[in-house]
Each structure stands twice: as C-alpha cells, then as structure tokens.
Amino acid sequence: MNTSGFFVTGDPMIYGADVSIVLVSVAIIFYLTYFKKWGWLWREWITTVDHKRIGIMYLIASLLMLFRGGVDAILMRLQLAIPNAHFLESEHYNEIFTTHGTIMILFMAMPFMFALFNMVVPLQIGARDVAYPALNAISFWLFFLGAMLFNLSFVIGGSPDAGWLSYPPLSENQFSPGPGQNFWIWGVQISGIGSLATGINFVVTILKMRAPGMRLRDMPLFTWSVMASSIAILGVFPILTVSLIMLTIDRLFGGHFFTMTAGGNPMMWVNLIWMWGHPEVYIVVLPAFGVFSEVVATFAKKRIFGYGSMVFSMIAISVVSYYTWVHHFFTMGAGADVNIVFAICTMIIAIPTGVKVFNWLFTLYRGRITVTQPLLWFYAMIPCFLVGGSTGVMLAAAPADYQYHNSYFLIAHFHQVLIGGVVFGYLAGMYYWWPKVFGFKLNDKLGKWAFWLWQIGFYVCFMPQYALGFMGMTRRIYTYNQTMGWDMGWAPLNFISTIGAFLMGAGFVFQAWQIIYSIKHGERDVTGDAWNGRTLEWSIPSPPPAYNFAILPTIKGRDSWWYQKQEMQNGTYKQEPVKYEPIHMPKNTGVPFIMSCFFFVAGFGFTFEWFWMGIIGLIGVAITLFVRSFQYDTDYYITVEEIERTEKALRNNASVQRTAN
Amino acid sequence: MSNHESNHGSVKAYVTGFVFSIILTIIPLVLVLNHMMAKTALMVSILIAAVLQFVIQLFFFMHIRDGEEPRYNVAALILGIVFVVTIVSGSIWIMSFNSQVQ
Numbered sequence: 001m002n003t004s005g006f007f008v009t010g011d012p013m014i015y016g017a018d019v020s021i022v023l024v025s026v027a028i029i030f031y032l033t034y035f036k037k038w039g040w041l042w043r044e045w046i047t048t049v050d051h052k053r054i055g056i057m058y059l060i061a062s063l064l065m066l067f068r069g070g071v072d073a074i075l076m077r078l079q080l081a082i083p084n085a086h087f088l089e090s091e092h093y094n095e096i097f098t099t100h101g102t103i104m105i106l107f108m109a110m111p112f113m114f115a116l117f118n119m120v121v122p123l124q125i126g127a128r129d130v131a132y133p134a135l136n137a138i139s140f141w142l143f144f145l146g147a148m149l150f151n152l153s154f155v156i157g158g159s160p161d162a163g164w165l166s167y168p169p170l171s172e173n174q175f176s177p178g179p180g181q182n183f184w185i186w187g188v189q190i191s192g193i194g195s196l197a198t199g200i201n202f203v204v205t206i207l208k209m210r211a212p213g214m215r216l217r218d219m220p221l222f223t224w225s226v227m228a229s230s231i232a233i234l235g236v237f238p239i240l241t242v243s244l245i246m247l248t249i250d251r252l253f254g255g256h257f258f259t260m261t262a263g264g265n266p267m268m269w270v271n272l273i274w275m276w277g278h279p280e281v282y283i284v285v286l287p288a289f290g291v292f293s294e295v296v297a298t299f300a301k302k303r304i305f306g307y308g309s310m311v312f313s314m315i316a317i318s319v320v321s322y323y324t325w326v327h328h329f330f331t332m333g334a335g336a337d338v339n340i341v342f343a344i345c346t347m348i349i350a351i352p353t354g355v356k357v358f359n360w361l362f363t364l365y366r367g368r369i370t371v372t373q374p375l376l377w378f379y380a381m382i383p384c385f386l387v388g389g390s391t392g393v394m395l396a397a398a399p400a401d402y403q404y405h406n407s408y409f410l411i412a413h414f415h416q417v418l419i420g421g422v423v424f425g426y427l428a429g430m431y432y433w434w435p436k437v438f439g440f441k442l443n444d445k446l447g448k449w450a451f452w453l454w455q456i457g458f459y460v461c462f463m464p465q466y467a468l469g470f471m472g473m474t475r476r477i478y479t480y481n482q483t484m485g486w487d488m489g490w491a492p493l494n495f496i497s498t499i500g501a502f503l504m505g506a507g508f509v510f511q512a513w514q515i516i517y518s519i520k521h522g523e524r525d526v527t528g529d530a531w532n533g534r535t536l537e538w539s540i541p542s543p544p545p546a547y548n549f550a551i552l553p554t555i556k557g558r559d560s561w562w563y564q565k566q567e568m569q570n571g572t573y574k575q576e577p578v579k580y581e582p583i584h585m586p587k588n589t590g591v592p593f594i595m596s597c598f599f600f601v602a603g604f605g606f607t608f609e610w611f612w613m614g615i616i617g618l619i620g621v622a623i624t625l626f627v628r629s630f631q632y633d634t635d636y637y638i639t640v641e642e643i644e645r646t647e648k649a650l651r652n653n654a655s656v657q658r659t660a661n
Numbered sequence: 662m663s664n665h666e667s668n669h670g671s672v673k674a675y676v677t678g679f680v681f682s683i684i685l686t687i688i689p690l691v692l693v694l695n696h697m698m699a700k701t702a703l704m705v706s707i708l709i710a711a712v713l714q715f716v717i718q719l720f721f722f723m724h725i726r727d728g729e730e731p732r733y734n735v736a737a738l739i740l741g742i743v744f745v746v747t748i749v750s751g752s753i754w755i756m757s758f759n760s761q762v763q
Contacts, residue, residue, distance in 0.1 A: 275751075323747065
C-alpha cells in the first residue's frame with residue numbers, strides 16, 4: 001500500500017481549501033453535538049424515505065455543487081483574462097475544467113433535476129410517495145456519496161484532468177497514472193447507478209401511482225416531461241455503466257478496450273460515451289421544458305396551448321435524441337454517409353423544440369399575465385435558448401463543424417443551451433415550487449437583483465466567446481501569448497468574458513442571500529396555493545403533511561384543481577363527506593445510507609487500487625442488500641385520529657377556508 | 662398485492678437462465694481469446710450469442726409472458742429492441758466506416 005502522495009501538496013490554493021474543509025467540518029460537528037442534533041439528523045433526514053425530504057436534500061446538494069462548479073469556472077476565467085497569465089499551472093487548469101464539466105452536469109444539473117422530480121411528481125399525480133421509497137433513498141445517497149468521492153479528489157490523491165468525458169487514450173494508465181482518473185470513474189459510476197434507479201422509480205410511479213381517474217392524457221406537463229426524461233435515463237445510463245466498467249478493466253486489470261495498442265480502439269469509447277452523453281443533455285433539458293409549461297400556464301391563467309403537441313414533441317425529442325450522438329465527433333472521419341445521417345437527425349430535433357417555444361408563446365397570448373420570478377426566468381430562457389439552439393443547428397452542419405469543432409464557438413453554444421435552457425428552467429422551477437415545499441416565497445427584490453445579474457453576466461460572458469471561436473481560440477487551452485492576445489484581439493474579448501463570469505457569480509451570491517433572508521422574512525404561504533395554480537400539488541397545504549393527501553383526490557380531467565376552484569367559487573362544487581381511512585406509509589430505514597457508505601468505501605479502495613478495501617466495500621454492499629431483502633417490517637399505518645389531528649392543525653393555520661379533496 | 666407470487670419465477674428457472682447466460686457469455690470470450698474465427702464470422706457468432714442471451718433473459722428473468730397488462734410489456738419490449746438495435750448496429754456501422762477511411 002503506497003500512501004506517498006496521498007494528500008495533494010504544493011499549491012497554496014489547495015492548502016487554503018484543506019484548511020477551510022477542516023474548519024467547516026469541525027464547525028458542523030460542533031454544531032450537531034452542542035445542540036444535540038445527531039439523533040435528529042439520523043431520524044429526520046439520513047434515514048428518511050419521504051420524497052419531499054429527499055427532494056430537499058437533492059436541492060441543497062445541487063446548490064452546493066453549483067457553488068463548487070462556479071468557483072471552478074471563475075478560476076478558469078481568471079486564468080484566461082489576460083495573455084500569459086501564471087495564475088494556474090497547465091495541469092491545474094486541466095483539472096479544473098475537468099471537474100467543472102463533470103460537476104456541473106452530473107453533480108449539479110442531475111440532482112437539481114431529481115430534486116424537482118421528487119418534490120413535485122408525487123404531488124402532481126396525487127400519490128403519497130414514489131413507487132419504491134427505499135430505492136429512492138438509495139438513489140439519493142449513491143448520488144451524494146459518489147459526488148463526495150469525486151470532490152475529495154482535489155485534496156486527496158489529485159483531481160482527474162482528462163476532460164469531463166475522459167477520452168482515452170489520455171484517460172488510460174499510460175497517460176494518466178494515479179488515482180485522479182479513477183476518482184472520476186468511481187464517482188460517476190456510483191452516482192450513475194443512483195440515477196438509473198431514479199429513472200426506474202419515476203417511470204413506475206407515473207405509470208402506476210396516479211390518483212383515481214387521472215388518465216395519461218390528464219397528467220400535468222411537468223409529469224410528462226419527467227416521464228420522457230426517465231425513459232431516456234433507462235435507455236442510456238446502462239451504456240454509461242458498461243463504458244465505465246470497460247475503462248476500469250483497462251486501468252485496473254490491464255485490459256485493452258480503448259488503448260492504442262493490442263487491438264484497442266479509443267474511438268469506441270468516444271462512440272459509446274456520446275451514446276449516453278448526448279441523450280443525457282436532453283434528459284436534463286426535458287424537465288426544464290416541463291417546468292416552463294407549468295409556469296407559463298399558471299401565470300397566464302390559461303390552459304397550456306397545444307397540450308397534445310407538447311406531449312408529442314417531448315416524446316419525439318427523447319426518441320430522436322438517441323440518433324444524434326455522432327455530431328460530437330463529426331471530425332472523427334466516419335465519412336460522409338455517417339455524418340449526413342446524424343447531421344440531419346440533429347437538425348430534426350430543433351423542430352419539436354421549436355413547437356414547444358411557439359406553444360408557450362401562444363399560451364401567453366391574451367393571457368392574464370402576472371410577472372413573477374418564475375415567469376421572469378421563462379422570459380429569459382426564450383431568447384437565450386433560441387440563440388443557443390440556432391448556433392446548435394450551425395454546429396449540426398457536418399462540413400461546417402470541421403471549423404467550429406472544439407472552438408470557443410462550441411463552448412458558447414453549449415453554455416447557452418445548458419444555462420439558458422436547463423439552469424434557467426430549474427431556477428424557474430425552484431422559485432415556482434419553493435413555497436409548496438418550504439411554506440414561504442423567496443424574496444422578490446433580491447430575486448430580481450439576482451435575475452438581472454445572471455442575465456447581464458451571461459451575455460457579457462458568453463457572447464464574446466462566439467467571436468473568440470471564430471478567431472481560432474480552441475477550448476481547453478490554458479493560456480495564450482501576447483501576439484494572440486493583443487495583435488489578434490483575443491485578450492479584450494477574454495477579459496470581457498471574465499467580467500461576465502463574475503457578474504453571474506454575484507447573481508449566485510444574491511440568490512444565496514435571498515434564500516437565507518427569506519427563511520426569516522419571506523412571505524408565508526398559508527393557503528397552500530401560493531400562485532393560484534392549476535395542478536393537484538396546490539390543492540394541499542404547504543408544506544404538505546407526510547402523507548401528502550389525506551384523501552386521494554378523484555380526477556375528472558386536465559387541470560382539475562383549477563376547475564374545482566371555479567366550481568367552488570360558483571357554488572356548484574359538491575363536497576364529498578370527509579371520511580378518513582388509515583394511510584399506509586413506508587417506514588424510515590438506515591439501510592440505503594449504510595449501503596451507499598459501503599459503495600463509497602469500495603469506490604475509494606478501487607480508486608487507490610487498494611483491492612482489499614474495494615472488496616470489503618463490495619461485500620458490505622452485498623450484506624446490506626441481503627439484510628434489506630429480509631426486512632419485513634418496512635411499513636406502517638397512520639391512524640385516522642392522527643390524520644384528523646394533523647389536518648385540523650393545518651386547517652387552523654390556513655386563513656382561507658379550504659376544502660380537502 | 663395478492664398476485665405477487667405469480668409474477669415471480671421459481672429458483673429452478675433462475676438457475677437455468679443464469680447457467681444459459683453464463684455459457685452464452687463464455688462462448689464469445691473463448692472465440693475471441695483464442696482467435697478461432699475470421700473477423701466477419703466472429704462478429705456474426707458474437708451477435709448470435711448476444712441475441713440468444715437477450716431472449717433467454719427475457720423469458721427467465723424478465724417474465725415476459727406473465728404480466729397482467731401485456732400492452733405495457735410489448736411497448737417496453739419494442740422500445741428496448743429499438744435501443745439495442747441502435748446501439749449495436751449504429752456502433753458497428755460508425756466504427757467500420759471509420760476503419761475504412763482511416
């Protein structure tokens with residue numbers, strides 16, 4: 001066992017990080033011990049199987065990861081702001097762009113998406129939990145500990161530095177020896193298993209657990225988008241798992257799947273990883289489309305325009321997204337035949353996306369619009385995503401792509417669709433459902449500051465990068481010389497871009513401030529229907545009780561809560577006599593957390609090629625699986641008295657008299 | 662769930678399925694390791710073994726025959742086959758074209 005080089009040494013910034021990690025950990029441990037919160041943490045959060053709490057934990061984790069990924073971004077922009085900068089060494093720069101990409105997609109976008117899945121879907125379809133609550137907890141803890149394993153790499157062992165998709169042969173032992181690359185493999189592998197399980201969970205939840213009377217074509221569009229996204233997860237995450245196992249075999253056991261010698265084929269990795277990687281970006285953007293559909297309909301006080309075409313276009317996107325992966329490596333030289341097929345498929349995807357944009361705009365047309373924070377983020381998305389999509393069609397033209405490939409033009413394009421589509425969408429979703437989950441709204445004034453800083457920062461940061469791409473600046477270069485900088489005009493544009501990055505960072509600071517401020521001073525939501533919503537989640541108190549619905553609602557059609565409210569206003573609504581029945585609920589369990597800890601141990605062991613440790617971890621995983629299989633005491637009933645007590649307390653708090661469904 | 666039991670196979674079925682799957686995995690491995698066939702023949706044999714294993718897993722592990730709602734099963738199966746065909750034939754097409762033009 002070789003422990004030399006266990007801790008990363010030599011860089012003052014890393015020492016700073018070491019110190020702050022130790023200080024924060026000590027502070028957290030002190031807080032939990034001093035206020036005797038360990039039991040609370042274990043009972044209420046670590047062992048929970050409640051989808052709402054799991055959603056909250058996903059949200060917190062993803063905001064933390066947004067911070068880490070954002071710091072990475074700012075470090076990169078600082079390095080590139082002026083020519084010949086010596087702020088970061090080339091290797092350190094490589095590590096930072098690798099972790100930035102991996103974290104932002106896999107440990108920020110994915111958990112943010114799962115946060116929305118968990119917080120919203122069961123409430124929208126009138127269910128009391130997801131189909132497999134314990135599996136849901138396993139998914140979360142696998143993601144969280146996978147992310148922690150990955151994040152450990154920058155202080156212990158060294159970060160991966162072969163890019164966010166780690167192309168071989170660079171990511172093979174020959175060129176990337178040591179634990180860094182293994183951290184990437186195991187962090188992504190462990191959290192990927194969790195993502196796959198979440199996909200299964202939500203497909204089953206949506207197909208099997210809808211409230212009585214809710215047909216598939218009555219489902220809210222966000223739920224539809226979760227369905228489309230989950231199906232795509234089921235289709236492609238196994239490819240990721242297998243590819244990572246093959247790379248592991250190459251690195252740990254001397255395999256030759258992707259090596260340069262002995263019959264290996266590095267391009268096969270590129271082929272496989274993009275078969276996962278391309279649908280992956282549609283997986284994260286589809287739920288954002290779902291969020292916008294809810295937000296637009298609610299704040300225009302209209303039914304969504306073209307519901308059927310919305311559903312059809314989402315399904316079309318999730319199917320066609322399987323046939324576009326080669327556009328990431330047109331320059332591989334697979335020949336005109338291959339490139340033409342995938343170029344055309346890539347362009348086709350713009351059509352259903354365009355359909356959705358038009359439907360949103362037609363929904364707003366002649367609506368009674370209230371401009372709120374979620375709607376602001378929707379307004380921001382339209383131009384941003386439109387330009388990003390158009391540059392995407394430019395990139396899809398295979399011959400032209402030989403010019404754009406791996407240039408800053410590409411960087412600007414994918415940030416524009418991922419920030420403009422995914423991040424704006426998830427933030428809209430966060431602002432929209434925040435009062436439902438936490439019972440208060442986020443402060444408007446601070447939110448607007450954050451919004452405008454984000455908007456201005458975004459365009460200041462990324463518009464110059466399109467120009468830089470045309471000027472020949474390629475991605476992943478860590479510095480450029482005076483000639484390029486001043487004579488060729490790279491430096492001014494890079495400097496402007498860096499200013500934009502700081503503006504977006506300031507926007508994030510405002511959002512953090514907004515959340516902290518609103519916890520104390522935010523407008524309380526006592527009605528449970530903070531925005532005069534249309535779908536079922538607004539028919540129950542905020543935050544919802546553990547069982548969500550005291551009585552499962554019977555659905556008569558789309559937007560049934562909206563029409564029920566109208567009937568209640570007209571006085572034509574006949575309230576059914578309330579008769580509670582005991583509610584069957586899943587019990588909390590510590591197994592998911594313990595199992596994921598064993599996964600962490602296994603991942604850590606294999607990362608350092610300490611096989612004894614890896615095998616101990618895997619044995620632990622098998623034992624926890626075994627233990628869980630023979631646990632029969634996994635559920636309980638909430639008694640009628642307790643439901644009555646809870647509902648009465650919730651109703652007394654509400655200033656508006658409400659009818660239970 | 663009253664019909665919980667009927668959806669699960671017997672131990673015998675699982676063991677049979679497992680043994681068949683293992684055999685169908687070992688055959689291609691042996692063929693590749695010992696260089697026993699020419700390239701095209703090898704690829705065809707591997708594909709046949711893979712398809713057989715796919716069918717075996719559907720019957721022994723996935724219980725394709727005994728769902729209550731066969732419509733779901735058929736839809737899921739068609740979708741799965743579309744994915745698999747895309748992955749396998751797409752990769753073969755792209756990679757073989759790549760080696761021709763290199």
